[in-house]
Amino acid sequence: MKVMPGYAQQGVAENDSALLSVTDKKRLLREMLYARRFEERCYEAYVERKIGGFLHLYSGEEACAHGVLEAARPGYDYVMTSYRDHIHAIKCGSDPRKVMAELFAKEGGTCKGRGGSMHIFDVEHRFMGGYALVGGPFPLAAGIAKGIKMKGGDEISICFLGDAANNQGTFHESLNMAKVWDLPVLYVCENNLYGIGTRIDRSTAVQDQYKRAAAYDIPATQVDGQDVEVVYAAAKQAIEHVRSGNGPYFLELMTYRYRGHSMSDSNAYRSKDEERSWLKRDPIHILRNRLIDSQDLTLSEFKDMDKAIIEEIENEVIAYAEQSPEPAVEDLEKYVLAENDPYVHGGAS
Amino acid sequence: MSQMMYWEALRRAHDEELSHDPLVIVMGEDIGIAGGTYKATQGLYDKYGPERVIDTPISENGYTGLGIGASFVGVKPIIEIMSVNFAWLATDQIINTAAKVRYMSGGQLEAPVVIRSPGGTAHQLGAQHSARMEKVFMGIAGLRVVTPSNPRQAYGLLKSAVRCADPVFINEHELMYNMKGEVPDEEFFHPLEGSEVVRQGRDLTLFGYNISVHWCLQAAEVLSKEHGIEAEVVDLYALSPLDREGIKASVSRTHKAIIAEEAEAPVGVGAEVMAIFNEECFFELDAPPIRVSAANVPIPYNHKLEKAAIPSARDVIAAALSLFPGKH
Numbered sequence: 001m002k003v004m005p006g007y008a009q010q011g012v013a014e015n016d017s018a019l020l021s022v023t024d025k026k027r028l029l030r031e032m033l034y035a036r037r038f039e040e041r042c043y044e045a046y047v048e049r050k051i052g053g054f055l056h057l058y059s060g061e062e063a064c065a066h067g068v069l070e071a072a073r074p075g076y077d078y079v080m081t082s083y084r085d086h087i088h089a090i091k092c093g094s095d096p097r098k099v100m101a102e103l104f105a106k107e108g109g110t111c112k113g114r115g116g117s118m119h120i121f122d123v124e125h126r127f128m129g130g131y132a133l134v135g136g137p138f139p140l141a142a143g144i145a146k147g148i149k150m151k152g153g154d155e156i157s158i159c160f161l162g163d164a165a166n167n168q169g170t171f172h173e174s175l176n177m178a179k180v181w182d183l184p185v186l187y188v189c190e191n192n193l194y195g196i197g198t199r200i201d202r203s204t205a206v207q208d209q210y211k212r213a214a215a216y217d218i219p220a221t222q223v224d225g226q227d228v229e230v231v232y233a234a235a236k237q238a239i240e241h242v243r244s245g246n247g248p249y250f251l252e253l254m255t256y257r258y259r260g261h262s263m264s265d266s267n268a269y270r271s272k273d274e275e276r277s278w279l280k281r282d283p284i285h286i287l288r289n290r291l292i293d294s295q296d297l298t299l300s301e302f303k304d305m306d307k308a309i310i311e312e313i314e315n316e317v318i319a320y321a322e323q324s325p326e327p328a329v330e331d332l333e334k335y336v337l338a339e340n341d342p343y344v345h346g347g348a349s
Numbered sequence: 350m351s352q353m354m355y356w357e358a359l360r361r362a363h364d365e366e367l368s369h370d371p372l373v374i375v376m377g378e379d380i381g382i383a384g385g386t387y388k389a390t391q392g393l394y395d396k397y398g399p400e401r402v403i404d405t406p407i408s409e410n411g412y413t414g415l416g417i418g419a420s421f422v423g424v425k426p427i428i429e430i431m432s433v434n435f436a437w438l439a440t441d442q443i444i445n446t447a448a449k450v451r452y453m454s455g456g457q458l459e460a461p462v463v464i465r466s467p468g469g470t471a472h473q474l475g476a477q478h479s480a481r482m483e484k485v486f487m488g489i490a491g492l493r494v495v496t497p498s499n500p501r502q503a504y505g506l507l508k509s510a511v512r513c514a515d516p517v518f519i520n521e522h523e524l525m526y527n528m529k530g531e532v533p534d535e536e537f538f539h540p541l542e543g544s545e546v547v548r549q550g551r552d553l554t555l556f557g558y559n560i561s562v563h564w565c566l567q568a569a570e571v572l573s574k575e576h577g578i579e580a581e582v583v584d585l586y587a588l589s590p591l592d593r594e595g596i597k598a599s600v601s602r603t604h605k606a607i608i609a610e611e612a613e614a615p616v617g618v619g620a621e622v623m624a625i626f627n628e629e630c631f632f633e634l635d636a637p638p639i640r641v642s643a644a645n646v647p648i649p650y651n652h653k654l655e656k657a658a659i660p661s662a663r664d665v666i667a668a669a670l671s672l673f674p675g676k677h
């Protein structure tokens with residue numbers, strides 16, 4: 001972990017693993033494994049043409065969403081992200097069956113088949129959306145934070161985006177406003193080193209993204225995004241800062257995606273050696289091995305867990321998505337505008 | 350009824366809505382302490398404070414997106430973009446987010462923001478301060494577009510836009526803020542859809558919106574006094590959705606039609622209204638309808654060139670007379 005004097009927090013000490021109980025760690029391991037199997041099943045469904053459009057998978061980055069949201073209050077805090085959004089929604093409380101049904105373009109999906117993979121929304125669980133314009137959520141998340149502040153709640157707004165989004169103007173405009181107005185927003189940068197197919201050093205002058213927050217006097221930390229316990233510990237401090245009314249915070253998580261940017265990406269821009277070196281730091285394996293080392297888990301227990309997850313996804317998630325009906329064509333124009341809004345015709349006054 | 354200026358009518362609507370609902374906020378460049386470039390928020394910073402009457406940095410896409418995000422959790426932002434030319438920078442958040450979020454979330458989320466901005470050519474402001482942008486926004490599903498032509502509409506449309514659950518873009522005009530007109534003393538909400546017959550006449554219809562309504566009214570007076578032609582004038586204060594029924598009804602009464610717009614013709618309001626003539630009332634027309642539009646040029650700085658680029662009542666009169674060959 002790198003720290004920056006004046007901005008970065010203290011390093012996350014080794015004994016921070018004590019922050020999470022064994023029960024929590026085992027649950028997190030299961031959640032991350034579930035996320036991996038969910039995404040890999042999406043891959044298959046895409047190949048089978050059950051899922052259309054663009055599909056961006058989160059495999060390899062599981063510790064980011066899980067570590068941060070474990071430290072937050074999922075379903076209470078507001079969360080938004082980019083188009084790589086399935087797992088964030090599920091960790092916020094979305095029913096995985098509805099997420100899969102959305103990918104299958106079904107009426108039973110989170111957005112009734114109108115959104116798709118890049119636009120999962122689940123407002124009931126305060127997952128405020130996946131957005132497909134890189135950098136689009138920066139100001140939206142600041143706006144949610146403005147609303148929280150006006151209403152006097154203690155929720156926070158959490159915005160997950162990739163490193164490449166920081167090269168958009170919205171990054172600078174939003175961090176500036178968030179700081180000027182002291183908004184309760186946590187920006188989480190999932191730095192997976194690539195903006196689509198362009199490596200960060202070829203596109204970005206300052207490669208340590210947390211340093212860029214210093215331009216707006218926003219405290220920032222960079223930590224290992226592959227170790228969920230490290231992410232959790234860093235996020236806990238960051239969230240406490242934001243929830244206590246100290247204004248925005250920027251947390252950079254160093255991570256890697258195993259699949260291409262989207263399914264239409266052959267990964268030709270990076271070496272197999274590089275990919276292998278990151279596979280050695282797999283977030284699920286790191287936690288699994290730690291639990292095995294501490295004798296809280298056996299390998300066969302892990303394998304059983306994996307098997308049960310694969311079956312659950314097949315029997316419940318895929319089955320639900322398959323069986324859900326498609327939206328009715330007669331409803332094509334539904335949801336464009338509000339229905340029966342009285343002010344359209346001059347109000348009720 | 351009271352006489353008030355267009356900016357005063359806007360200011361009154363802002364004041365009433367801020368007072369009515371503590372979650373109404375106003376945001377924009379210089380709208381707070383300075384009271385707004387066109388005074389639409391004068392005095393409101395002192396009355397409602399910096400948390401609700403917010404001077405923003407010059408970051409149009411950023412603060413528009415911030416307002417949209419706030420609207421997701423119940424805030425009702427009125428966003429003033431100082432000039433519509435700057436709204437080009439905010440099209441990403443307006444179009445990609447505000448207009449689409451209800452649909453792509455399957456109806457879970459809405460963005461009830463109001464975005465007010467003056468378009469139009471004022472006096473020698475040059476190409477980057479003279480744009481007319483309503484034709485861009487009126488083509489976007491999920492976004493309402495209205496354009497007040499007088500203080501009464503400025504007041505009533507803003508009131509309804511704030512209360513409406515849809516995002517509403519209000520297209521104003523830099524030259525109209527000091528226009529005087531009557532506004533009812535009691536609170537009222539102007540419909541966000543429809544059109545208004547502002548002058549009756551049997552011989553032809555002059556369709557206008559915002560500033561071009563006034564060219565049409567001037568032209569109608571001249572046509573009546575000097576040529577014995579009685580023009581109906583229809584104010585298309587709602588550009589999206591356009592009032593197809595109102596357009597059809599008027600053409601069915603007069604059988605001749607002109608649409609006057611300050612913007613360039615291609616892909617414009619006039620083009621859309623002409624398409625409605627075709628689709629709704631082609632066989633009611635006794636003569637080909639005419640568009641009176643700006644020259645298709647970036648607006649020049651030179652005063653003579655600027656004047657030549659923008660239509661006027663005179664152009665509306667000339668177009669009307671061409672429909673009555675015997676009356677020159």
